Amino acid sequence: MKRIAVIGCGYWGPNFVRIFTNLPESEVKYCCDLSEKRLEQMKLLYPHIHMTTNLDEVAADPEVDGVVVATPVRSHYPVAKKMIEAGKHCLIEKPLCASSAEGEDLLALARKHGVSVMVGHTFLFTAAVNKVKDLLDAGELGEIYYVNSTRVNLGIFQEDINVVWDLAPHDISILNYVFGADPISVSARGRSYIRDGVEDMAFITLEYPEGKMAHVHVSWLDPNKIRRTTFVGSQKMVVYDDVQQLEKIRIFDKGVDKQPHYETFGEFHLAYRFGDIFTPKLDDREPLKAEASHFIETMEGGKSTKATGGEGLTVVRILEAACDSLRKKGALVQLA
Ligand SMILES: NC(=O)c1ccc[n+]([C@@H]2O[C@H](COP(=O)([O-])OP(=O)(O)OC[C@H]3O[C@@H](n4cnc5c(N)ncnc54)[C@H](O)[C@@H]3O)[C@@H](O)[C@H]2O)c1
Incomplete structure (x- = not known):
């Protein structure tokens, strides 16, 4: 039985309290938050859990794994630094931290203290993203040309980060995971319309090895909630729409074939394919539950295979580079 403390019980943290409480291999010993009011609300739901505003109490408890x-x-x-130094394994929400220097320090500390660090790249635990990865790995889409991802809605405006740091970790972590590679360059344009100096919309372009391109649009200023990623391959195309309940993934047998050899424009022909559209059945296991189970496995000495601290640091480096490009009005920033 692994004993867990959930630090931060605002909008997102309570999901982890519910999940680690329900998993047979874990129990939640502490909810920790600076806000007494939040803890009072959590106490009504979970009367058996210790509520504390004191991080040191959590760090000092040897029962907390x-x-x-x-x-x-x-x-x-x-x-996270305090907890790692106290020998606790950490699952840190996305983005891993606010700078690559912080991330490097956390990972070095984790190595020193022999604890694991995971990052909350939740989408890597969804059946939909894993289906896309399987399709790409199996070559079902052919050669991948480009990806277009839109993650927009109205709010929620974050107090300490811009929309790139808030929303793009999801898209970038998905892209790195399904491609099995990190981008080699990034450029980004964005604007602050509501609060000075805090971008509320951005267009990010990433170049991956072998000519693969990705475009990510993130915004807190859009009338619709859109979570749609299109993968365009030479053989097939996939649309992943996370807002859909039943048909999150649609595989289009569509494409354009060109003549392998031609000499004049008159001989140049394109053949358009309009084939079937297929919707695979997906496992409906809650992604956060899979993420929590993976965290327990890493605590038990298992090897972390996804959403590792290293992957979290890579995403932070890309976010830094994207924001560097934003400040330079879209200048290309090399990552490799
Ligand atoms: N994976 C996802 O899909 C997802 C979704 C939403 C949020 N998040 C991440 O979860 C984290 C929290 O986001 P949120 O929307 O719940 O924020 P929030 O502001 O709603 O909640 C944060 C809570 O942390 C508490 N807090 C602040 N500083 C603290 C400290 N030093 N010690 C203890 N408690 C402290 C606050 O009182 C608040 O209750 C962020 O990193 C965010 O990026 C992830």
Whole structure:
């Protein structure tokens, strides 16, 4: 039985309290939050869990095996550092931390203290993203040309980060995971319409090895909630729409074939394919539950295979580069 402390019980943290309470291999010993009011609400739901505003109490308790850090991004580093130094395994919400320097320090500390660090890249635990990865790995789509991802809605405006740091970790972690590679360059344009200096919309372009391109549109200023990613391959195309309940993935047998050899424009022919559209059945296991189970496995000495601290640091480096490009009006920033 692994004993967990959930630090930060605002909007997102309570999901982890519910999941670690329900998993047979874990129990939640502490809910920790700076807000007494939040803890009073949590106490009504979970009267048996210790409620505390004191991080040191959690750090000092030898019974706590692992912690979830679900506080605002600026506090991920100091909170996680304290917990790692106290020998606790950490599952840190996305983005891992507020800078690559912080991330490097956290990972070095984790190695020193022999604890595991995972990052809350929740989408890597969805059946839909894993289906796309399987299709790509099996070559079902042919050669991947490009990906277009839209993650927009109205709000929620974050107090300490811009929309790139808030929403793009999802898209970037998905892209890195399904491609099995990190981008080699990034450029981004964005604007702050509501709050000075805090971008509320951005267009990010990433280049991956072998000519694969990805475009990510993130915004807190859109009338519709859209979570749609289109993967365009030489053989097939896939649309992953996370807002859909039943048909999250649609595989289109569509494409354009060109003549392998031609000399004049007159001989140049394109053949358009309009084939079937297929909707695979997906496992409906809650992604956060799969993420929590993976965290327990890493605490038990298992090897972390996804959403590792290293992957979290890579995403932070890409976010930094994207924001560097934003400040330079879209200048290309090399990552490799
Ligand atoms: N994986 C996902 O899909 C997903 C979704 C939403 C949020 N998140 C992440 O979860 C984290 C929290 O986001 P949220 O929307 O729940 O924020 P929130 O502001 O609603 O909640 C944060 C809570 O942390 C508490 N807190 C702040 N500093 C603290 C500290 N030093 N020690 C203890 N408690 C502290 C606050 O009082 C608040 O109750 C962020 O990193 C965010 O990016 C992830």
